[in-house]
Amino acid sequence: MKKFLFIIIINCFNFTSAGAQEGVELFGYFESQVMGTKIGKEFFQLQSNKLRVDLSADLSDNISFAANFDYITYDGKKQWNILEYLSDEITSTVSSEMEDLYVVSFSNRQFLDNAYIKVNFNKFDLTLGKQQISIGTGYTWNPLDVFNTKDVLDPTYEQPGHNALRADIPIGKKLTLNCLYSPDETWNSSGKMVQVKGGVSHFDFTVTAIEILWSFHDYTQFDTEKSSFRLVPEKRHVIGGSTVGELLGMGVWAEYGYNDMQMTDNYYELAAGADYTFDSQTYIMAEFYRNTLGKTDHKNYSLNDWMRQFTSEQKTITRDQVYFLMRHPVTDLLDLGTSGILSLSDKSFALIPTLNYSFSDNMEIMAYLNLNIGRNGKAYSEESGNGGQIRVRVYF
Amino acid sequence: MQYKDQIVKIAVQVWTIVLLIIPTAYGQEMTGEEIIKKVNEIFNPASSYGRSKMTIVTTSGQKRTFEFESWSKDGGEKNLVRYHKPGRVKDQATLMLNHADDIWMFFPRTQRVRKLATHAKKQKMQGSDFSYEDMGSGDTFITDFTPVRLGDEKMNEKICYKLEMVRKEDSDLSYSRMIMWIIKENFVPVVIDYYDEKDPVRHIKRLVQSNIRLIGSIPTAMRSVMYNRGDNSQTELELLEIKYDLPLSDAMFTERSLKK
Numbered sequence: 001m002k003k004f005l006f007i008i009i010i011n012c013f014n015f016t017s018a019g020a021q022e023g024v025e026l027f028g029y030f031e032s033q034v035m036g037t038k039i040g041k042e043f044f045q046l047q048s049n050k051l052r053v054d055l056s057a058d059l060s061d062n063i064s065f066a067a068n069f070d071y072i073t074y075d076g077k078k079q080w081n082i083l084e085y086l087s088d089e090i091t092s093t094v095s096s097e098m099e100d101l102y103v104v105s106f107s108n109r110q111f112l113d114n115a116y117i118k119v120n121f122n123k124f125d126l127t128l129g130k131q132q133i134s135i136g137t138g139y140t141w142n143p144l145d146v147f148n149t150k151d152v153l154d155p156t157y158e159q160p161g162h163n164a165l166r167a168d169i170p171i172g173k174k175l176t177l178n179c180l181y182s183p184d185e186t187w188n189s190s191g192k193m194v195q196v197k198g199g200v201s202h203f204d205f206t207v208t209a210i211e212i213l214w215s216f217h218d219y220t221q222f223d224t225e226k227s228s229f230r231l232v233p234e235k236r237h238v239i240g241g242s243t244v245g246e247l248l249g250m251g252v253w254a255e256y257g258y259n260d261m262q263m264t265d266n267y268y269e270l271a272a273g274a275d276y277t278f279d280s281q282t283y284i285m286a287e288f289y290r291n292t293l294g295k296t297d298h299k300n301y302s303l304n305d306w307m308r309q310f311t312s313e314q315k316t317i318t319r320d321q322v323y324f325l326m327r328h329p330v331t332d333l334l335d336l337g338t339s340g341i342l343s344l345s346d347k348s349f350a351l352i353p354t355l356n357y358s359f360s361d362n363m364e365i366m367a368y369l370n371l372n373i374g375r376n377g378k379a380y381s382e383e384s385g386n387g388g389q390i391r392v393r394v395y396f
Numbered sequence: 397m398q399y400k401d402q403i404v405k406i407a408v409q410v411w412t413i414v415l416l417i418i419p420t421a422y423g424q425e426m427t428g429e430e431i432i433k434k435v436n437e438i439f440n441p442a443s444s445y446g447r448s449k450m451t452i453v454t455t456s457g458q459k460r461t462f463e464f465e466s467w468s469k470d471g472g473e474k475n476l477v478r479y480h481k482p483g484r485v486k487d488q489a490t491l492m493l494n495h496a497d498d499i500w501m502f503f504p505r506t507q508r509v510r511k512l513a514t515h516a517k518k519q520k521m522q523g524s525d526f527s528y529e530d531m532g533s534g535d536t537f538i539t540d541f542t543p544v545r546l547g548d549e550k551m552n553e554k555i556c557y558k559l560e561m562v563r564k565e566d567s568d569l570s571y572s573r574m575i576m577w578i579i580k581e582n583f584v585p586v587v588i589d590y591y592d593e594k595d596p597v598r599h600i601k602r603l604v605q606s607n608i609r610l611i612g613s614i615p616t617a618m619r620s621v622m623y624n625r626g627d628n629s630q631t632e633l634e635l636l637e638i639k640y641d642l643p644l645s646d647a648m649f650t651e652r653s654l655k656k
Binding site for chain 1: 452458497503513568593594652656
């Protein structure tokens with residue numbers, strides 16, 4: 001009997017392995033990049049190598065699984081003290097014994113970024129597990145995205161995965177209901193989102209409601225028990241919407257989120273943009289962003305504001321900004337462009353000339369310069385460093 | 397018996413002559429509108445599924461190869477394209493509805509769907525010499541152009557109808573006019589010349605179709621090459637597999653399906 005069971009188990013194992021191997025796709029990329037920045041008279045470099053291995057499998061007609069594993073190594077200047085990039089007015093408020101606490105370290109890491117199961121039922125889709133959550137129509141800023149903060153220098157880079165249970169439920173031909181639950185320690189502290197998506201004429205729109213516990217830190221107070229800055233979590237309710245469509249021949253979009261805060265002042269975020277492609281294939285785009293959590297006067301930027309921006313807890317330090325992008329395919333393989341960010345509030349400016357070159361079918365090179373043209377103490381100031389980045393990516 | 401055989405023989409001969417004469421006469425009488433309607437039927441079957449290989453030969457002579465699957469429905473009004481190769485674009489997908497007036501792109505790396513405005517139709521599809529408009533414009537041959545029949549011509553060894561397609565005033569398509577050579581026997585355009593949006597004399601692209609096979613009842617060009625005269629580049633589109641008149645559901649042409 002034991003022998004019989006053993007044979008069955010072995011056969012089952014063989015069968016499952018063979019089936020899985022047949023259906024599993026392995027792909028991904030290797031990325032090597034060098035980032036350099038000139039601070040004062042010194043030029044610092046940070047190199048990183050990233051291996052991302054994706055796998056996906058269709059387990060049946062309506063069940064699929066996808067995951068990816070990231071392995072990242074860093075070399076060069078791996079420790080950056082944020083205080084070195086801030087004005088004396090800000091740093092003078094920090095006591096000397098706390099200075100080392102403002103060091104950001106880049107350590108080698110490996111992690112499971114995404115791993116989720118997707119089930120397509122007749123009436124709806126269910127996605128369970130660690131997954132990217134992309135909300136909103138904005139290109140550089142997404143007022144409704146409470147889960148991610150984009151890098152304004154590289155806004156299309158992939159975002160980390162979040163634990164979530166997501167249901168996408170079509171309602172008739174025009175509407176879709178998206179429900180998302182991102183579990184935390186308790187139901188109360190977990191993220192919840194309900195979103196209705198629809199379309200009218202050539203416009204798509206969403207209406208969105210979100211509840212989340214926002215984990216702010218107070219970077220002026222250190223919690224010795226937890227060996228970290230003091231956590232000041234606060235319940236946040238976001239209600240808003242987004243739209244994308246076409247007006248006068250241009251692509252247009254807008255996204256709005258009103259944040260009802262449990263303890264601090266309520267605020268809102270608004271992003272609105274337009275884009276156009278000329279006959280010459282030149283593409284232009286501009287996006288305006290207002291975040292009333294940001295300050296209108298750079299003299300009011302506090303240590304907390306800066307730290308929250310550096311750690312992506314807060315999307316911006318300055319209130320009104322404009323992002324623009326112009327890109328032109330110089331040849332079939334080479335795109336040259338430039339983007340820029342102008343703070344309308346503190347009148348500082350960052351210019352980011354970019355280059356994208358397709359070296360072969362599966363190899364691309366991306367490079368950009370980051371030139372901050374703003375007086376010290378402003379959002380895009382020279383003291384925060386001028387530099388650039390070169391990235392080579394090979395897909396497999 | 398011999399008399400009966402003779403009658404049958406004569407009848408067959410008469411019928412053969414009728415069969416030969418009628419299409420010729422009919423062909424001569426066909427107007428530009430009728431011809432382009434036939435072309436449109438071939439280009440836009442009720443529904444289709446295809447697996448294609450696209451090879452771009454750049455200005456500098458380098459090659460880039462893509463493989464994708466595509467589905468279309470309602471005479472080309474709905475289109476879905478999903479890339480498989482190279483790895484750089486794996487699982488990227490484009491949904492075009494309302495004859496490419498509405499375009500959504502899905503980027504799997506960021507899991508983001510972006511809606512593109514109609515100006516994006518002018519953009520090159522994956523850097524190729526085909527624009528989104530070329531790939532998903534459905535029945536715009538009929539709705540956006542007025543056909544003018546020119547004299548018949550031989551093109552690439554085929555006897556062809558020659559049509560000039562003049563863009564209608566209210567159309568926003570990227571070509572001011574097109575000249576088409578349409579094979580008389582099967583209504584497949586063997587060559588299409590495209591002219592600049594603003595300068596109707598400036599010849600910018602030429603599409604050459606070949607390797608025509610009958611798939612079901614639809615003559616299909618298994619190979620299409622778009623020559624870009626301005627950039628001196630070319631893109632070859634090779635159909636690896638094609639099926640017509642499949643039962644595709646509307647649900648396939650939605651954002652939900654785009655992300656799959």
